[in-house]
Amino acid sequence: MSLTASSRVAKRAILARLNRVKLPPIEKETLSYPRWKTQDEQLLTQRFIAGLSANHAEVICVNSTEIAATLTQVLTSKAYKSVVLGCACDETLSDSAANECTAYHCEKGEFYAEILAGARHCDLLQFDSVVEDFKSRLFNEVDAGITHCFGGIADTGTLVLWPDRAEPRTLSLIPPCHIALIKRSTIVSNFAGMMSEQAWQEKMPTNIVLVSGPSKTADIQQTLAYGAHGPSQLIVILVEDR
Amino acid sequence: MNHSSKGPEHFHSQAKAALGDPQLRQNFRGAMDYLQDKRKSAFHDPVEEEKIRDLSEAIRQRCLSKLPQLLELLDTNCTRNGIEVHWAENSDEANDIIARIAQRHEAKLIIKGKSMVSEEIELNHEMAKLGIECLESDMGEYIVQLDGDKPSHIIMPAIHKNKQEVSDTFEHHLDNFTPTLDVDELIQTGRTRLRQKFYDADIGLSGVNFAVAETGSLCLVENEGNGRMCTTVPKVHIAITGIEKVVEFLSDVPPLYSALTRSATGQAITTYFNIISSPRKSGERDGPLEVHLVLLDNGRTQAYQDADMRKTLQCIRCGACMNHCPVYTRVGGHAYGTVYPGPIGQIISPHLMGLDKTKELVTASSFCGACAEVCPVRIPIPDILQRLRTAAKNPPEADMIPMTGQASAASTLESLAMKGFAFAATTPTLYHAGTWSATKLKGLMPDNIGPWTQCRTSPKFADNTLHQLIKTRNKKKGETS
Numbered sequence: 183m184s185l186t187a188s189s190r191v192a193k194r195a196i197l198a199r200l201n202r203v204k205l206p207p208i209e210k211e212t213l214s215y216p217r218w219k220t221q222d223e224q225l226l227t228q229r230f231i232a233g234l235s236a237n238h239a240e241v242i243c244v245n246s247t248e249i250a251a252t253l254t255q256v257l258t259s260k261a262y263k264s265v266v267l268g269c270a271c272d273e274t275l276s277d278s279a280a281n282e283c284t285a286y287h288c289e290k291g292e293f294y295a296e297i298l299a300g301a302r303h304c305d306l307l308q309f310d311s312v313v314e315d316f317k318s319r320l321f322n323e324v325d326a327g328i329t330h331c332f333g334g335i336a337d338t339g340t341l342v343l344w345p346d347r348a349e350p351r352t353l354s355l356i357p358p359c360h361i362a363l364i365k366r367s368t369i370v371s372n373f374a375g376m377m378s379e380q381a382w383q384e385k386m387p388t389n390i391v392l393v394s395g396p397s398k399t400a401d402i403q404q405t406l407a408y409g410a411h412g413p414s415q416l417i418v419i420l421v422e423d424r
Numbered sequence: 425m426n427h428s429s430k431g432p433e434h435f436h437s438q439a440k441a442a443l444g445d446p447q448l449r450q451n452f453r454g455a456m457d458y459l460q461d462k463r464k465s466a467f468h469d470p471v472e473e474e475k476i477r478d479l480s481e482a483i484r485q486r487c488l489s490k491l492p493q494l495l496e497l498l499d500t501n502c503t504r505n506g507i508e509v510h511w512a513e514n515s516d517e518a519n520d521i522i523a524r525i526a527q528r529h530e531a532k533l534i535i536k537g538k539s540m541v542s543e544e545i546e547l548n549h550e551m552a553k554l555g556i557e558c559l560e561s562d563m564g565e566y567i568v569q570l571d572g573d574k575p576s577h578i579i580m581p582a583i584h585k586n587k588q589e590v591s592d593t594f595e596h597h598l599d600n601f602t603p604t605l606d607v608d609e610l611i612q613t614g615r616t617r618l619r620q621k622f623y624d625a626d627i628g629l630s631g632v633n634f635a636v637a638e639t640g641s642l643c644l645v646e647n648e649g650n651g652r653m654c655t656t657v658p659k660v661h662i663a664i665t666g667i668e669k670v671v672e673f674l675s676d677v678p679p680l681y682s683a684l685t686r687s688a689t690g691q692a693i694t695t696y697f698n699i700i701s702s703p704r705k706s707g708e709r710d711g712p713l714e715v716h717l718v719l720l721d722n723g724r725t726q727a728y729q730d731a732d733m734r735k736t737l738q739c740i741r742c743g744a745c746m747n748h749c750p751v752y753t754r755v756g757g758h759a760y761g762t763v764y765p766g767p768i769g770q771i772i773s774p775h776l777m778g779l780d781k782t783k784e785l786v787t788a789s790s791f792c793g794a795c796a797e798v799c800p801v802r803i804p805i806p807d808i809l810q811r812l813r814t815a816a817k818n819p820p821e822a823d824m825i826p827m828t829g830q831a832s833a834a835s836t837l838e839s840l841a842m843k844g845f846a847f848a849a850t851t852p853t854l855y856h857a858g859t860w861s862a863t864k865l866k867g868l869m870p871d872n873i874g875p876w877t878q879c880r881t882s883p884k885f886a887d888n889t890l891h892q893l894i895k896t897r898n899k900k901k902g903e904t905s
Contacts, residue, residue, distance in 0.1 A: 313710035401564035412649025
């Protein structure tokens with residue numbers, strides 16, 4: 183029997199058994215749970231930074247004129263030689279592909295000039311080909327990957343990444359250090375609120391990743407260790423844009 | 425040391441062996457104290473705890489109330505997103521599906537993220553038969569796999585080992601490893617050895633924490649990043665999950681996720697939360713070219729048939745019940761001989777494996793109720809255990825669908841003895857004769873009466889029966905008044 187045929191048989195049998203039970207569908211509950219929330223900009227930022235710092239991330243607050251210098255300082259102090267970044271989509275996409283871009287995609291390139299300036303002393307790689315052609319360098323040569331962020335969640339100190347053609351998924355995953363730029367205006371109180379206010383269910387992309395610190399594990403004798411498989415360092419450059 | 429067990433049929437002997445292993449008991453005691461403390465501090469406000477548990481329970485019950493419709497919607501939406509959906513009735517079918525995908529891609533290496541369902545179908549073993557290597561990449565799972573061992577906890581698979589034992593494991597199985605008690609060094613060893621494997625693997629396999637019907641999305645919760653590696657780097661991603669993991673709306677996810685991480689490891693949030701909705705789209709530069717979802721029944725529809733048993737399927741696999749179970753804490757996960765140990769394992773395993781194999785397991789409870797008290801989705805585990813004990817001992821009632829292995833623990837002698845006792849206890853002459861002779865023959869009561877005296881002293885009958893005592897007392901009263 184072919185794979186799909188046997189799967190279809192299984193599907194029918196499983197659904198038949200489930201449907202044998204006549205259950206009145208339960209309507210959506212009206213319950214809610216208290217979610218951390220604030221209107222106070224300062225509190226919002228404080229909680230965001232506190233959460234990330236508690237989870238071993240380094241947070242640096244800057245205004246937009248300081249990005250390049252800060253980046254240079256970070257890369258120099260860590261002695262990173264090779265960094266990889268995405269591409270500002272307007273430079274690399276054909277017209278038709280660029281038209282498919284949402285406003286968000288185009289914002290990916292927002293700090294492109296600053297990143298280029300800040301990392302000019304490094305070996306600068308652009309993630310501008312498919313991963314198959316790039317994998318070896320990504321795994322073996324690169325010290326840090328730099329990304330923008332889609333948003334931030336203050337409650338838990340979380341970065342929201344919305345990887346796409348400009349900034350692929352592995353950019354924030356494979357290099358030993360992930361440097362993330364986030365605009366203060368994109369930080370919201372909590373996850374549920376961000377999801378519902380922005381109606382994510384209507385526009386799910388290939389992948390969304392929430393990141394709340396560098397990779398870690400407590401699998402050996404409940405002892406916390408960082409850098410399990412993903413980046414062992416997470417450096418967050420928080421850009422004041424209000 | 426290999427702690428692998430012979431299966432749930434041998435629970436009593438395995439539990440006895442585990443109790444006699446002081447190192448194992450110390451490792452578990454330490455780990456459980458740690459996890460209990462972490463959960464406690466994650467739910468510091470009892471009002472909030474109640475509210476999130478109420479909501480999580482309600483979401484799971486609502487989703488289960490429309491399970492067949494939601495599964496169809498999930499199938500439709502995943503397919504629309506480009507995810508290929510497969511259905512499997514049992515382990516053989518699930519393994520067959522995965523094997524065929526692997527063979528189509530001539531895959532030699534499958535790198536695995538954490539998936540209890542893949543343990544359930546013994547994927548590694550079955551693929552090895554076909555010459556396909558399955559390598560665990562979760563640190564705990566990797567350590568356990570190196571030892572030819574099995575996970576002893578659903579979220580902390582190597583919880584039964586301390587760092588010395590992990591170092592020993594690495595020393596035995598890895599070339600050029602210098603023994604160390606430095607946990608960072610041990611983790612870096614694992615990281616380095618597995619990196620090349622992520623690079624080389626043809627297929628990445630993962631479990632699923634929540635499958636969202638509304639959007640056709642798969643949600644994965646993890647801290648290490650190996651889950652992201654498995655689902656991003658290889659050109660094919662296969663996700664496998666039990667059919668009960670589907671939720672209706674994307675908005676169902678945040679409260680369940682919060683309940684899960686706080687109940688499991690006391691974290692407000694995990695390092696990574698990964699939502700996957702499709703394979704690599706045209707123009708995108710990475711991510712798998714194919715994503716497959718395998719939906720497995722394997723006995724779950726049996727649990728679904730019964731209103732009480734159905735609550736078993738509310739589980740979000742946080743492991744809090746085992747972390748707080750006095751039996752699990754003392755005997756550890758391997759003694760159960762099942763993929764899912766502890767209280768949740770005791771109520772899910774009979775559906776997966778049949779009551780005939782698991783009848784000893786359903787007796788391994790002190791009925792203290794701690795498991796139900798910490799369950800984030802309020803599964804009434806002790807009540808379900810009672811039902812399973814009854815089902816193990818008795819044939820189904822007229823209007824009930826029998827469970828696999830129903831009445832397999834029934835004993836003619838026990839049932840006759842119970843019937844005899846019921847008759848005697850409801851027939852006054854027999855009852856009085858019985859209690860009178862028990863008081864007279866109390867000297868004949870043996871000191872050892874089987875399992876009862878394993879941890880208790882043998883009971884001694886009183887000199888006089890209660891009836892006699894009351895009679896005497898009333899007589900005295902009559903005399904004095």
